[in-house]
Amino acid sequence: MTGQVPNLPQRGPNLAGAKRALIGSAWAGSGADYDAVRPTYPQWCVPWLLDGSATRRVVEVGAGTGLFTRDLVASGHRVIAVEPSVSMLEVLRKQVPGVEHTLIGTGESTGLEETVDAVVAAQAWHWVDPIEAGAEAARITQAASDPVLGLVWNQLDVQVPWVHRLARIMHAGDVHRDAQAAAQAGPLWRIEAVREDRWVQRLSVEQVFELTRTRAYWLRANQKTRQRVEDNLRWYLHEHLGFEPGERIELPYRTLAVRNTRT
Numbered sequence: 001m002t003g004q005v006p007n008l009p010q011r012g013p014n015l016a017g018a019k020r021a022l023i024g025s026a027w028a029g030s031g032a033d034y035d036a037v038r039p040t041y042p043q044w045c046v047p048w049l050l051d052g053s054a055t056r057r058v059v060e061v062g063a064g065t066g067l068f069t070r071d072l073v074a075s076g077h078r079v080i081a082v083e084p085s086v087s088m089l090e091v092l093r094k095q096v097p098g099v100e101h102t103l104i105g106t107g108e109s110t111g112l113e114e115t116v117d118a119v120v121a122a123q124a125w126h127w128v129d130p131i132e133a134g135a136e137a138a139r140i141t142q143a144a145s146d147p148v149l150g151l152v153w154n155q156l157d158v159q160v161p162w163v164h165r166l167a168r169i170m171h172a173g174d175v176h177r178d179a180q181a182a183a184q185a186g187p188l189w190r191i192e193a194v195r196e197d198r199w200v201q202r203l204s205v206e207q208v209f210e211l212t213r214t215r216a217y218w219l220r221a222n223q224k225t226r227q228r229v230e231d232n233l234r235w236y237l238h239e240h241l242g243f244e245p246g247e248r249i250e251l252p253y254r255t256l257a258v259r260n261t262r263t
Contacts, residue, residue: 150258170212171215
């Protein structure tokens with residue numbers, strides 16, 4: 001499908017700390033559902049973010065259910081997963097038995113006293129205070145010889161018109177993130193490199209509904225609002241776009257990765 005994409009935002013909402021924490025808490029009980037339908041990451045992400053290093057000791061903040069943790073562990077890195085949601089960490093521990101350690105914590109306060117080589121955040125940096133989290137990342141990498149702060153996002157490719165409308169219906173945060181704005185990490189870090197990639201996730205029509213149910217908007221909504229979202233989604237996918245039940249959809253994504261080094 002072609003056409004212009006109207007009013008495309010260039011950055012996520014500028015949320016105060018309390019509001020960010022409130023919205024972020026929506027995932028507290030949704031670990032298994034999140035893990036089942038959220039997209040994984042392109043294979044280039046781990047080696048690129050960690051600058052080709054064979055083995056590093058890495059803290060992953062906002063590790064969630066371990067979608068990116070798996071790739072870090074599979075690449076031979078020693079990983080400490082930090083995540084505020086108990087439900088998410090329960091799934092991570094089952095899915096990624098090779099993780100070195102897990103901690104209940106946040107990007108701003110990991111609770112870690114030992115030094116690591118790198119900090120990464122996948123689909124999580126927009127949920128932290130970038131100045132405080134940047135300072136915490138600098139603190140726990142202060143003894144590293146070549147510290148790295150690697151940030152990566154999967155985002156629906158809302159430059160594709162039909163996906164832009166889908167994102168609006170899902171309340172998915174239809175944002176085409178600008179690297180400079182998204183990867184703010186305070187004065188202790190500077191952007192060394194940026195990489196973007198386009199790819200597709202193949203889901204059934206029913207899984208698109210499940211994906212919608214993992215969004216913060218839906219999780220925090222009342223039943224009436226949830227029903228409206230699902231009715232709109234059903235109309236859009238089946239009546240407007242013509243997908244049949246059980247049919248597979250190629251859902252376009254963009255991956256944005258930013259590698260930061262210490263100033």
